[in-house]
Amino acid sequence: MLKSSITIIVPFLPGEEGYLSSLFYDLRNCPFSFQLILSSPQSFKSFHLGMNEELTHSLNKILEKAGNQFQYVQAGPGRAVQMNAAAKLSSNGNYLWFVHVDSRISENNWQELHDLLQKDSSSKTAWYFPLGFSSHGNRFKLISFWANIRCKLLGMIYGDQALLIPRKSFFRLGSFLEDLTYGEDHDFVWRFVLAGGKWKSFSEAICTAGRAYGRNWLKLCFKRIYLGFKQALPFMGQFLLKGAETIDFEEILSVGESDLADSNQAKTAVVVFVKTPGLSSLKTRLAKDLGKMKAESFHVLSCKKIEATLLQAQIKLGVSPYWAVAEEQALEHSLWSGFPVKLQSSGGLGERLHHMYAHLKQEFEQIIFLGADTPQLSVQDLEEALAALQKGCDFHLGYASDGGYYLFAGKSPLDKSLWTSIPYSVSETGQRFAKALKEQGRLSEAKKVYSDVDTVKEYSEVVDQMYRF
Template identity: 25%
Template structure:
């Protein structure tokens, strides 16, 4: 197979159709196109595959830097071009990269354009041009291209929730002169039209200024994306995947009811919800579970390994996404009161390093952290009757401030299912209805 000259990498989140149009603008000889969608977009990707045969689709945890690194790792081109899903390349875009190479530049960018008429977009284009001319500080929506050897030498993009482009350009220009293209990548105007031209532009300038003066990038990301400071994550197996053999049944309907009832508690609070799912090929199924949610849960695939490895990776992924507090629960808590989640978040806000919710079987149904602690997940006999006590003792010995919230029960046996069916709880409607009709 002939090696492409340029590999185009398109990070995608909630804009699969836009990514297809971006790929059309990039298609041509000597080009390979890789689009890296967030797991939440799996359903849309499946529906678009027939119309996007020139694209190789990959999936990754949401986060533009992370997605672009995943895409770059799968490419074969001499040059890498990172293109946003709402941007379109000019007709002869390859000429800019060849010109950069001819002039000894190992990285470069296009001119910035906005797909809108009027004086406001033209004024903003002029200001961006001035910023690039004076500061050599292009952003990702201009299309950034870099020679593979330089990208590898820089270890790619940093996995930060915002400003990955500003950080990357800053490191790249220490190694090479940045080529400043004369043809424009045209970006959708929808962000400015949605937020207001002045407000959007002022927000962007403020966030970049604060970042350059050392502000916490996680806090800036929450402002930019509207993230909560807290994520409540449900560790789950897709309903179609077999499991829960201790219940005496492997009914997909029961697994779906248990998961959806548990998700209700995670979705209703002032935090962001996440679904840490397995297997990876069930992404489309998991994305379709909560079509009416005000804010659909962030989807993150589980890693391979025992329960400890999967939990540890879930915490690391969500902290990398910019959250300050992460609360993790299982998918078998159909009657869990939302007060338990509020108690856990309050304890973390008040200074606890670790929050545990003890379960009736000696384990715990909830864990909350403010940062990752590998010692809590290694060398644990999962399923033993002393998991809660062992974890609490380890944490206290390590100097962590531990807070325990009131106990609850998870559904691990037929007796637990009977308890759900006969308990007058405010939650668990789907599970109770299924049990009543069985």
């Protein structure tokens, strides 16, 4: 088992999906689990609808791998803004790995990373890769030769060398500076050194496309050398005159860390009812308009978004998340490896809900049920439900815009007859269920009404909210 974990952050611009497709192919070969965060000025809706079949297939394969997580953030303009926005969404891992979209990751690169993650991380050591190029020719050999000599002799390291930064140190130093006109990565390298940190190089080069070095490549090289020294010299002078300032990188807590909630909340199960692509038909109405692959891709992305939310809730609220799968063959499916898995019973939806509620009530005081197609759900929605139960309510219900409900929370027993008497998947499901619950105890209702996703119209509404921060 690895001692350290990693979040991979990839900033990209509209029109760079071709590079992203190649990078995704490399990410599929990663030998360990990771959190992937994409950051772009374009909305997630534009990105998802614009994905071609190859990109969609690769992303699905990445997400189906055990332990992998995914986030997307719309941010910009400016690469520093994009990377900082993504870093704020990172889970409480040890390293942030900033990878340019046109980078290619080899088997040897993965092996070196794997070897590093097997060790305890150090907040005072950051890493970079020697620079290589996917393109061939003498100009690229010359550029990479200079870049790697520059790093070793002068400590001038840049972002296209895939900076691997301890997460706590990144936030302790204030992230990338967003008001610089250039060189936010190079600036951070020097601030890390002046704070007492050390940069180490992996042995195997990471390759980039070299797309900027066209006909006027020599002029561009001299310009970048000039700007690099202009930025580095003040740092070099400060380092030579004053040396490094010793900063306690461990002083800052990881973003999002907090104590677990009280023991009452720690006795709460949160159950997400899901179907598994390839084993059950899903999103059939949506597939008629978007195509089967893209509809299944949305389902997987939706589940991963809910998983990310529940991981935060697990830390902040002390809840115990579960997947409730519809298929016995899916009990050990890699897509559901993030949480313990429960098998839904046979029968209609009412019977399955009753069985799961009664089963979990033997172990937990409070139960929350969620569907898989409301990825806009937040930790605050779960906090609201738990607060209602703590204040004396027996049940809490969040209504869906189509007349159903997206969240149910309860702490009091419910007979099977109540669950099976409700007509599901109709416009009055939510109201009929609420009326029945009020006859059993005190009911509170969620402030927000969410859309679930069965049609293209609902897809458009939800996907705009899915990764809005």
